[in-house]
Every structure is written in C-alpha cells, then in structure tokens.
Amino acid sequence: xxxxxITEPSRGMKWTAGLLVVAYALIxxxxxxWIMATGFKxxxxxxxxxxxxxxxxxxxxxxxxxTIQNRASAEQLAENPATTWYDRIVxxxxxxxxxPSRFGEMFMNSxxxxxxxxxxxxxxxxxxxxxxxxxxxxxxxxxMFFILSTRMMPPIAVAIPIFLMxxxxxxxxxxxxxxxxxxxxxxxxxxxxxxxxxxxxxxxxEEAALIDGYTRFQAFVKVVLPQAATGIASTAIFCLIxxxxxxxxxxxxxxxxAQTAPPFIPTIIGNTGRDWPAVAAGATIFLVPVMVFTxxxxxxxxxxxxxxxVRK
Amino acid sequence: xxxxxxDRAASATPQRISRRIRGLSDRAIAWIFIGPTVILLxxxxxxxxxxxxxxxxxxxxxxxxxxxxxxxxxxNYQRILNDPEIWQTxxxxxxxxxxxxxxxxxxxxxLAWLINQKFRGNDLWTTIIVLPMMLSPAVVGNxxxxxxxxxxxxxNYIVTFFTGADPTxxxxxxxxxxxxxxxxIVDTWMWTPFVMLICxxxxxxxxxxxxxxxxxxxxSKWRQFWTITVPMVLPFxxxxxxxxxxxxxxxxxxxVQLTGGxxxxxxxxxxxxxxxxxxxxxxxxxxxxxxxxxxxxxxxxASIYVKALNRVKNR
Numbered sequence: 001x002x003x004x005x006i007t008e009p010s011r012g013m014k015w016t017a018g019l020l021v022v023a024y025a026l027i028x029x030x031x032x033x034w035i036m037a038t039g040f041k042x043x044x045x046x047x048x049x050x051x052x053x054x055x056x057x058x059x060x061x062x063x064x065x066x067t068i069q070n071r072a073s074a075e076q077l078a079e080n081p082a083t084t085w086y087d088r089i090v091x092x093x094x095x096x097x098x099x100p101s102r103f104g105e106m107f108m109n110s111x112x113x114x115x116x117x118x119x120x121x122x123x124x125x126x127x128x129x130x131x132x133x134x135x136x137x138x139x140x141x142x143x144m145f146f147i148l149s150t151r152m153m154p155p156i157a158v159a160i161p162i163f164l165m166x167x168x169x170x171x172x173x174x175x176x177x178x179x180x181x182x183x184x185x186x187x188x189x190x191x192x193x194x195x196x197x198x199x200x201x202x203x204x205x206e207e208a209a210l211i212d213g214y215t216r217f218q219a220f221v222k223v224v225l226p227q228a229a230t231g232i233a234s235t236a237i238f239c240l241i242x243x244x245x246x247x248x249x250x251x252x253x254x255x256x257x258a259q260t261a262p263p264f265i266p267t268i269i270g271n272t273g274r275d276w277p278a279v280a281a282g283a284t285i286f287l288v289p290v291m292v293f294t295x296x297x298x299x300x301x302x303x304x305x306x307x308x309x310v311r312k
Numbered sequence: 313x314x315x316x317x318x319d320r321a322a323s324a325t326p327q328r329i330s331r332r333i334r335g336l337s338d339r340a341i342a343w344i345f346i347g348p349t350v351i352l353l354x355x356x357x358x359x360x361x362x363x364x365x366x367x368x369x370x371x372x373x374x375x376x377x378x379x380x381x382x383x384x385x386x387x388n389y390q391r392i393l394n395d396p397e398i399w400q401t402x403x404x405x406x407x408x409x410x411x412x413x414x415x416x417x418x419x420x421x422x423l424a425w426l427i428n429q430k431f432r433g434n435d436l437w438t439t440i441i442v443l444p445m446m447l448s449p450a451v452v453g454n455x456x457x458x459x460x461x462x463x464x465x466x467x468n469y470i471v472t473f474f475t476g477a478d479p480t481x482x483x484x485x486x487x488x489x490x491x492x493x494x495x496x497i498v499d500t501w502m503w504t505p506f507v508m509l510i511c512x513x514x515x516x517x518x519x520x521x522x523x524x525x526x527x528x529x530x531x532s533k534w535r536q537f538w539t540i541t542v543p544m545v546l547p548f549x550x551x552x553x554x555x556x557x558x559x560x561x562x563x564x565x566x567x568v569q570l571t572g573g574x575x576x577x578x579x580x581x582x583x584x585x586x587x588x589x590x591x592x593x594x595x596x597x598x599x600x601x602x603x604x605x606x607x608x609x610x611x612x613x614a615s616i617y618v619k620a621l622n623r624v625k626n627r
Contacts, residue, residue, distance in 0.1 A: 007523040009429045018431035024423060025440045028501065032443065034466055035455050047464045050479070124349045131345035135338055143350070150357040152610050154562035156586045157603030160596060161360030161367070164374060184356035187349055216341050247450035247565035248583075252591060266454040266569055276458055283451050294446045298439050302509045305445070309551060310513045 035287070038280035046276045060089055061277025064270065065103050065285075069095040103282060106264040110286075112175055113260055114243040117182035122236045124183070125190025126228070130220060132191065133198040134206075144195075147188045148307065155248035163253060173257045181249055186239040189307060193238065196308035197231025198224065234300040237293050244290060261286050368601035375594040388601035398602075400577065401585040407492055408499070408567075408581055409560045413553055415500045420507025421549065425541075427508070428515040438512075442505040449502065453569035456498050460484040460570075485571050491579050495567050499560065507552045514548030515541070547625045554617055561610055582606060 009017070038046050040057040063086045072095060080096065082088040090097050132140060162181065163172070171177030201224060209219040225232075251263040265282045268275060297304065303311050368388055372381045392398055423441065427434050444452065459467045460483070468479040484494040518540065526536045564583035567573070573580035573588075580588075586606070590599035 007520055007527065014429050014431040017426040017429035018433070021423060021426050021431075021434065021437050021441075024419075025437045028441050028444060028505075030466075031452075031456065031459055031501070032447075034459065038458070049463045050469060051464060051466050124352065127345035128349040131342040135342040137342055137346065143346075147349075147353060149611070150353060152558060152614065153361075153607055154564065154583050154586065154603070154610075156564060156583050156590065157364070157606055158357070158360060160374075160590050160600055160603060161363040162356070163591075164363070164596075165360060180352070181356060184352050187353060191349065216338060220341075241446055245446075245448035245450075247448065247569075251450075252587075262448050262450040262565075265451050274458075279458070280455065283455055286451055287447050290446050290448070291443055294443055295439055298435075298442070301442060302513055305506060306510065306551070306555065310510055310548065 032287075032291075035280050036284050038277055039284045041277050041280075043270070043275065043277055046280075058089070059086070060093075061275070061281040063089050064275055064278040065268070065281045066101055067097045068099045068101050070098045072096040103261075103264065103268070106259055106261045107285070109175070109254075109258055110244060110260040110262075113178045113182060113258065114240050116175070116179040117186060117243045118236050118239040120179065120183040121186040121190045121239050122194075122232060125187055125194050125235065126225075126232060128187075128191050129194035129198050130224060133195050134203070144192070147191050151185075151188050156252070159249055159252045162249075166253060173254045173259075175258050178250070178254060178258050178260070181253070182243040182246065185246075185249075186242055189242070189304075190235050190239055192307045193235045193304060194228070194231060196303065196311065197228050197235070201227045231300075234297055234304060237297055238304040241290055241293060364600045364603055367597050368604050370597045372597045372600075373594050374590075374596040384597070388598050389605070391598065392602055392605060397577075398585065401580050401582050404492065404577070404579055405561065405563075405581045408495060408563065408579075409557060411493075411496045412499045412503070412560050413556055415496065416504045416507045416556060417549065417553060419500070420504045420552070421511050421545070423504070423508045424511035424515055427512055438509075442509065444502045445505045447502075449566035450569050452502065453498060453566040456494075456570055457485060460494060462486070486575060488575055488578050491571050491575055495570055495579055498570060499563070499566060502566070503556060503559075506556065507549070510548050510552040511545055514545035517548075518544045543627075547621065550617075550621045550624060554614065554621065557617070558610060558614060 037055075039061045040059070041052070041055050042058050042060050045052050045055040046061075067086070067090070069090055072091075076096065077091055077094070082091045087097060131137060132144060137143065166172040166177050171180070205223050205227065206219045209223045210216070214222065245262065246260070247262040250260045254260065254263070261282070265279060265286060268279050268282060270278060294301070369383060369385060370381050371384050371388075373379065427438055459465045462468055462483040463480050467484065468482065471477060471482075472479045482490060484490050484497075522540055522544075523536060526540060531539070562583055563581055564587070567579060567581055568584055568587075571579040573584040577585075586599055586602055589595050589602060
C-alpha cells in the first residue's frame, strides 16, 4: 500500500505477529522433519536414547523398505560378494537380500486407485456440475443436498453394506471396486466444487457461442471446459489427495491384492522389533507428493476443504 | 472453425442419429450429464443405506452367510441404547470432539488474527502451517506413536525441556489419564490450520472502511476487536466448527493408528467401537442399528446447528 492508512498495523505489531506465527510454523514442521530425518537414520540411531538430532545419514531404511532380507552365515557372505550399493548396506549387517518387499506393489495400488478414481470423479463431476449450474433441473436443491449428505456417514457405517455388496458381486479386494467406491465418495466434493467454478464463468460466453451456431454440447466443450480448466485441475488434486490418504475403507475392504499404502505402512515390521527408519522412509515417500501438491494448490485450498462454502 | 469432436462423431454416424447428437435438447443434455452421477451415488450410497436400515432390524451375521436371518424388530436398538459400554464410548467421543474443537478454535483464530497483521512473508508461513492437514491421518498417526515413545520419542523430551519432568516417567499413549489427550494433541496439530484458514477468509472479508469509521469515532482497538472483528468472523468460525465437529465425530483413522482405542477402552471413540462390533465380533445386524443411530445423531445435530448458523449470518 502506498498511501498511509490509519488501519495499517504498526511496525512493532507486525514484528510480534510475525515472530509468533513463525514459531508456531516451526513447531508444526518439527514432527514432519523428524519423520523425514528418521528415514535416513540407522536402526540404532533411530531408537537412540536420548533421541539423536545429529547423525550419520544412511539409506538403510529405504533399502529395508523395499527388500526382504535373510540372515546369512559368514561363508554365504563370502561366496556372494556385494555387487551393488544396496547389497553392501545389507551385507554390512550380516544379511542378504532375498527379494523385493510388497511396498512397491502397494504404492502402485495407491497410484492406480488414486488416479483412476480421480479421473472418473472429475469427468462425472464436471458433467453433473455443468448441468446443475446451467439448466433448470427438477429438485435441484434436494439433489445437491443429497449429494452432500452422502459425506456425513461415518465411513465404517457405510463400509458394512458395501463390504456385503462387494462380496456378493466379487468386487472385494479389487482395483475396480476401490476405484468405484472412491469415485462415489469423491463425487460429492467434485460436484460441489466444480459447480462453484462453473457458476463463476459468465453465461454470456456460451450464449454468444450458441448464437454463432454451436450446439449446447459444442459450447460446453469449446467454451466452458477451457474456462473451467483451473477449477477442474484443482478439483482433481483434491480428489487425488483424498483417495491417496483414505484409510478406513482401504483397511476394511482390501487385503493382499488391492491394498493401498496407508494400511500397509503401519504394518511394516523389521527383523527385530519395529523398523522405524523403514516406516519413516515409507511415510516420506508417501507424504512428500502431497506436500508438493499442497503448495501448488495453496490458492484454492480453502475452497477445496470447505466444499466451496468459503471462497477466497 | 475447426472440426470438433462432435462434428466428427456426427459425420461418422447415420443421418438420423447425427441429428440427435447435434441437436440434443437442453433437457436431454441435463439428464445425460447428471444421470451417471446419480446412478453411481444411488448404487454406492443410497442402496447400501437402505440395506443397512433393513439389516438393523435383523440378527444377520456377515461371517455366517448361510445362517437363517431372523427379523428381530427394534431389539437391536433397544440393546444399544441400554448398553453402558456404548455410553462410555460416547463419552470418549464427546471428550475428543469438545477439546479438539476448543483448542482448534482458540489457536486457529489467534493464528489467523496474527497472520492478518500482514507481516512480510505471511503467505509462505501460512502454507507451511497448512501442510499437516493435507496428509494421510493413518500414516501420520502411526508415526506419532514413535514420537510419543517414553524413552526414544522426541515428544517426551520436549515436555522435559519445558517442565523438567523425567522423559521416561510418562507414556502419552500408555497411560489411562494421558491417552485421551494424546489424540487431542495430534488432531489439534493436524487440523488447527483448517480453522485458521477459514478464520483468515473471514478476517479478510471485513471491509477496511468499517475500521476507518470506528477509528474516526475514536473507538479503542480493544472495542473494535469485540464489536467489529469478532461478530464479523463468527459465521466463518461457526462454519469451521461444523466441519470439524462432523469430521471428528466420525474420526477413525488417526485414533485407530495412534492408540487403537486403548489403553483399555479409554480412547475407544464411536467409529472404533463400531468397527469392533461389525468386523471383529461380526454382529452385523446390531452394528447396522448402531450405524443408523450414529447417522441420525450427526444429521440431527448438524441440522440444528445449521439453523443457528443461518440465524447468526442473517443478523
């Protein structure tokens, strides 16, 4: 602001406010930094007493996360000298790698189910949102409220009949089943958010296109969709983050085949007690993409988490 | 005009159908666009809901698909409302919901007010504060059990740093008195930014001119805060409380990973209790009735609250 304003906070006020907020932000950040740091600790450093702030970084946790290992005798180790860096890390502990762990698979499940359900919910959501925004639909308010109310049930309560239904039609523990389920859950968010975005596009653009001889559908594809692109993209990221983070349905409805990472990461155990560096490594790989997306999304964050009730 | 997808589709199809694609009426388009969404929601949300209501009147058990299903009327409902264990669960949930809301509103509003003082770099720090809220509660909750470990966890050492208590002398998730607070702390850490963001939107929506007018009338800063800032932010704050209240009433993933409902059943919130009944004891009919009761409770409380919210908004 160039001109002097009587409501502008004083310099001292700004400094105090800034310091307090930065202090809070650092406290918030501490557990996250601790997770990331633990991923690079050796098993002994991770459970050191008192906790170690400074340590020698190692990739042991990441290697443990992705591999299954067996104890090996001295002769076995001598017969198979380590050829790669990860073999060396494992052999230093007197172990050999006997195969890949299931983390890679579960992570891929998260990717497939996350992207699949995001794609479906954004496509269906955009169509429905456009119709709700532009046409006179009978019972519009009731339908919109019905779509929202599907979010009020505790997931466990919904999971009982879905569990029975999936069992009856053979969808339990399949990618298709989880994609359908997450699509249904995400649709309410997608429709509400996208309706808000499309409401903001002036109707005049489409009307001009209609006068130029476009059909409704052409006007939708050529005029509305490009205008709504940012809104669609941020809705997609919200849907993706939800499907990515979801735990309750995943833990109840999947086991070996279509299990996603959130139910899997807490089950990681080492050879002797809980392998915290491996857990931390898994958590880091899993959480960092969401952090990046959050930073990209920051302008639309508020809208996304309040179903479009608050716009900035 | 370049050839569009529709034109290409239309020219590839026979005359009669092509006219239909080109010239669909608005009403037809509306139904084609809304149809899939409604069908999917009916199949995955409404049909199961009706099924749950039906099951709640039976003694069905999902682990015995072959057994005969008997209609038991309202017996399941009767048993739930007379079960002291469920009332204990409700108490644990109420403790969790009340204290998380209390701290999140307090800290969230304070933070929003501080950020609104527009110091340099406030955008960057806001984004950092928001991070935990977007992460997977199950994965984060699981990792907090490590931070809470009595000997090796960093949380106890931070408490030691401020209070001087021995870091090995207490266990946040192992102690009956501390465990309910351990879940409140993590939830507050995670979700305070949510309340903060909504309050911030409220604060930013207040027109500068109101403060200028108050300044001209020589109203003190203190008075301005209570007569302008608080009433103008209140509807936003109430909305945040609604969202968090519903979410925390349903809370499952974070708590199940942190304490698993323990020690004993001190942190067994309703969702965890429901999961035990439905997927460990396999009392499907009974837990369906339980689910219906929960749904009616959330729905009822939320509607009363929304009425109050609208009254505040229209004031």
